[in-house]
Amino acid sequence: MRARTEGKHFGEPLVWLAAAVCLWAGQTAWAQGPAASTEARGRTGSRGLRAGAEIPPEKIQELYRKILSDWSAGQTDQAPDELIELETAVAVDTDARTHRILLKEEQAVIHQVGGADLEALVPIAVLHHEAYRRLLERGGRGHALAMVHTRNMAKDLALLYSEQSGSEGAKLVASRLLTSLGGLLLQSAQQLPAAEMFQKGIELDGRNIAALLALSTVYEKNAQAETAVKLLRQALEIEPANAEGRLRLALNLKRLDQDVEARKLLAGLVADKEPSWVTPLAYQELARLDGSNKKGAAEAEKVLRQGIERFPDDLRLRIQLAAVLDRRGAPGEATALIEKALAKSTPREAGASRYLYNAVRADEFAPTRTFLDENSKSRLQVLAQALSAPPAETTGTGVAP
Amino acid sequence: MTGAAGLLLAGAALAQVAVRIQSPSPDQPVFGTTQVDVGVSSGEKVDRVEVFVNGKLMGTAQQPPYKFNLDVGDDNIRREFRAVAHTTSGTAGADTIVTLPVQINDEMNLKLRALFASVASFGKSNLTLNQEDFQVFDNGVPQQIVTFGRDELPLTAVLLLDTSESMQGERLEAVRRGTRAFLDGMKPSDEAMLALFSDRLLNFTPFTSDKKELDSAIATTQAAGGTAVNDFLYLSLKLLDARQGQRVVVLFSDGSDVHSVLPAADVLWKARAGQSLIYWIQLGGKHKSFTSAWRDFKGNDREFDELEKAVQESGGRILAINRINELEGAFRNILQELRQQYALGYYPTTAKGDGKWHKVEVRLRGGGGRVHTREGYADY
Numbered sequence: 001m002r003a004r005t006e007g008k009h010f011g012e013p014l015v016w017l018a019a020a021v022c023l024w025a026g027q028t029a030w031a032q033g034p035a036a037s038t039e040a041r042g043r044t045g046s047r048g049l050r051a052g053a054e055i056p057p058e059k060i061q062e063l064y065r066k067i068l069s070d071w072s073a074g075q076t077d078q079a080p081d082e083l084i085e086l087e088t089a090v091a092v093d094t095d096a097r098t099h100r101i102l103l104k105e106e107q108a109v110i111h112q113v114g115g116a117d118l119e120a121l122v123p124i125a126v127l128h129h130e131a132y133r134r135l136l137e138r139g140g141r142g143h144a145l146a147m148v149h150t151r152n153m154a155k156d157l158a159l160l161y162s163e164q165s166g167s168e169g170a171k172l173v174a175s176r177l178l179t180s181l182g183g184l185l186l187q188s189a190q191q192l193p194a195a196e197m198f199q200k201g202i203e204l205d206g207r208n209i210a211a212l213l214a215l216s217t218v219y220e221k222n223a224q225a226e227t228a229v230k231l232l233r234q235a236l237e238i239e240p241a242n243a244e245g246r247l248r249l250a251l252n253l254k255r256l257d258q259d260v261e262a263r264k265l266l267a268g269l270v271a272d273k274e275p276s277w278v279t280p281l282a283y284q285e286l287a288r289l290d291g292s293n294k295k296g297a298a299e300a301e302k303v304l305r306q307g308i309e310r311f312p313d314d315l316r317l318r319i320q321l322a323a324v325l326d327r328r329g330a331p332g333e334a335t336a337l338i339e340k341a342l343a344k345s346t347p348r349e350a351g352a353s354r355y356l357y358n359a360v361r362a363d364e365f366a367p368t369r370t371f372l373d374e375n376s377k378s379r380l381q382v383l384a385q386a387l388s389a390p391p392a393e394t395t396g397t398g399v400a401p
Numbered sequence: 402m403t404g405a406a407g408l409l410l411a412g413a414a415l416a417q418v419a420v421r422i423q424s425p426s427p428d429q430p431v432f433g434t435t436q437v438d439v440g441v442s443s444g445e446k447v448d449r450v451e452v453f454v455n456g457k458l459m460g461t462a463q464q465p466p467y468k469f470n471l472d473v474g475d476d477n478i479r480r481e482f483r484a485v486a487h488t489t490s491g492t493a494g495a496d497t498i499v500t501l502p503v504q505i506n507d508e509m510n511l512k513l514r515a516l517f518a519s520v521a522s523f524g525k526s527n528l529t530l531n532q533e534d535f536q537v538f539d540n541g542v543p544q545q546i547v548t549f550g551r552d553e554l555p556l557t558a559v560l561l562l563d564t565s566e567s568m569q570g571e572r573l574e575a576v577r578r579g580t581r582a583f584l585d586g587m588k589p590s591d592e593a594m595l596a597l598f599s600d601r602l603l604n605f606t607p608f609t610s611d612k613k614e615l616d617s618a619i620a621t622t623q624a625a626g627g628t629a630v631n632d633f634l635y636l637s638l639k640l641l642d643a644r645q646g647q648r649v650v651v652l653f654s655d656g657s658d659v660h661s662v663l664p665a666a667d668v669l670w671k672a673r674a675g676q677s678l679i680y681w682i683q684l685g686g687k688h689k690s691f692t693s694a695w696r697d698f699k700g701n702d703r704e705f706d707e708l709e710k711a712v713q714e715s716g717g718r719i720l721a722i723n724r725i726n727e728l729e730g731a732f733r734n735i736l737q738e739l740r741q742q743y744a745l746g747y748y749p750t751t752a753k754g755d756g757k758w759h760k761v762e763v764r765l766r767g768g769g770g771r772v773h774t775r776e777g778y779a780d781y
Contacts, residue, residue, distance in 0.1 A: 338636055
């Protein structure tokens with residue numbers, strides 16, 4: 001019932017979808033991906049498809065339907081790989097036209113399935129997201145066009161779903177999917193397209209903490225502390241206890257010379273009873289803030305001693321304290337402090353938290369992906385039914401046989 | 402046999418073996434690592450030569466030349482050097498000299514400053530100079546050189562090796578080869594410590610001359626993580642504070658610092674205040690500007706510049722290599738340079754302990770060569 005009502009307006013956004021995908025592919029595919037190799041062109045997958053092979057349009061549709069069917073049947077390991085095989089076989093980097101063929105044929109199937117039930121677009125979007133994730137994980141060499149295509153399919157399907165549905169729930173799903181895609185882009189060091197994903201994710205759901213934090217990090221890494229602070233304040237209004245958000249806000253405030261508020265935030269973090277990966281950093285940065293002038297050296301020493309008491313294996317805190325002690329005229333104690341730490345064994349995870357602060361963490365987008373997986377799974381049945389539904393009158397591929 | 406008769410016999414035997422301590426000179430102050438040269442003349446085969454400092458046996462040699470590198474400590478005290486040569490038949494000869502403490506004003510807190518100087522004449526290193534050939538100026542004031550050594554000084558090194566993620570594969574293998582080249586050039590009296598770091602300390606050894614132990618540390622380390630040069634360079638310099646003799650950090654890194662909590666300014670301060678040399682093998686040529694969540698472009702550029710400054714001011718050197726297969730040669734060059742340095746020690750008469758910068762200059766009497774040494778130090 002819902003699908004029929006919403007399906008009335010289905011044709012127009014798909015035109016936009018196709019245009020958007022074509023535009024994106026044209027703008028970004030060649031800049032982002034490695035060049036196609038002869039190896040990539042000649043390789044075949046489990047379905048026997050060879051990259052660059054001429055596949056008739058109706059065959060592409062048939063294969064795409066089969067993949068969606070496998071996905072809806074819960075073949076979560078197999079279906080994304082099948083999609084990768086199909087898309088990398090059709091869309092080859094050496095010929096941009098191949099991407100348009102792939103888009104038209106997949107679009108035709110989506111017309112039919114989405115027309116039957118709009119909710120079926122969610123698992124399809126998640127399938128493309130998963131294919132993109134796997135391609136990235138494998139390096140994607142020789143498959144730049146297919147990678148951009150499948151990523152844009154995931155993004156545009158999410159936006160289409162949100163727009164067509166108009167519900168708050170749909171916005172949440174779309175927001176999460178864009179955030180997760182942004183995370184994948186960040187992992188491959190594509191900051192600008194990642195920021196665009198996060199921005200759109202925040203527009204769809206202003207309470208999307210993961211997107212707010214991730215976007216603030218992009219601004220932080222690009223020395224735009226003021227914008228980062230705005231985003232972080234927005235995130236902390238929603239989740240005041242978020243430790244990472246508080247730390248990032250403190251450090252960005254420090255960059256803007258707002259030391260009083262920065263100190264207050266850092267002091268709050270070290271006072272937290274439950275430590276997290278940011279807690280040793282809070283000790284380090286609080287000591288740095290105090291130790292930036294001669295008068296504060298005693299306070300810095302005090303903070304670092306407290307930190308070491310709490311994290312006795314943290315070599316980084318010891319090195320920092322040794323430097324403070326050296327400056328305060330106690331070099332012997334400073335040396336003993338380091339020697340004692342090294343006398344134990346290899347210091348455990350010393351310094352890892354500083355790496356995490358600058359990296360895209362594996363767990364950063366985990367809740368977002370769990371949310372997507374759950375939303376996809378709950379709609380697999382809908383997708384299966386939509387695939388078996390007779391084509392609606394309004395659908396049509398517009399592709400010559 | 403009575404005790405007196407025994408003494409007479411021993412006295413008679415001593416007369417058959419002539420022993421002379423040729424270095425250090427008597428009545429001169431001696432500190433730290435000191436070379437003791439003993440000349441022995443005997444009609445019989447010499448079994449061994451022993452050297453005692455203030456009654457304590459400090460070294461034994463069984464074959465000429467009878468040269469000993471002894472660490473006599475940095476205390477400003479009178480020292481008695483006694484050399485005893487024993488022949489295979491049991492006869493012995495001996496010589497004794499006494500070195501004196503530096504006469505100092507009781508109100509001055511003097512610390513020995515060690516300078517390691519390379520001298521090049523016409524592009525070649527010159528190792529034929531003596532103490533008298535050098536002049537040391539501290540803030541322009543001539544200083545008395547109280548310790549002097551060359552060539553044979555024991556070395557204590559920290560090999561600080563970047564094993565961050567970008568070092569995986571062939572690069573790490575090249576590091577292994579380079580390190581082995583350095584270790585192979587070490588003498589039995591030298592000691593080294595390996596510290597393999599990324600954004601954390603991945604592996605390390607104690608100071609040791611056991612090459613197998615050093616070699617196995619690098620063979621078992623997997624490259625991972627980011628880069629925190631400042632923190633682990635500071636750590637290395639701290640560990641060398643507690644050592645004697647010629648001390649050096651050989652840093653190898655293919656990137657710039659990203660993750661350190663300490664700014665390079667702290668490393669610069671430490672390099673200025675300390676006595677260790679820093680050599681930095683940079684892979685990848687010129688520094689490339691970058692930004693991170695920790696520092697912006699300008700901040701990272703500044704860090705890089707200050708780290709380079711720390712290296713220069715320590716008296717060490719930066720060796721820029723473009724290809725990883727040049728690494729082995731770079732390690733060898735550093736060891737060769739260290740082996741060809743003169744060690745000059747002096748008590749700065751200008752010391753006040755006020756933390757101010759002292760410019761240091763080493764000149765050759767009569768010229769004839771170019772001297773490379775540290776540019777100065779912070780007076781702490």
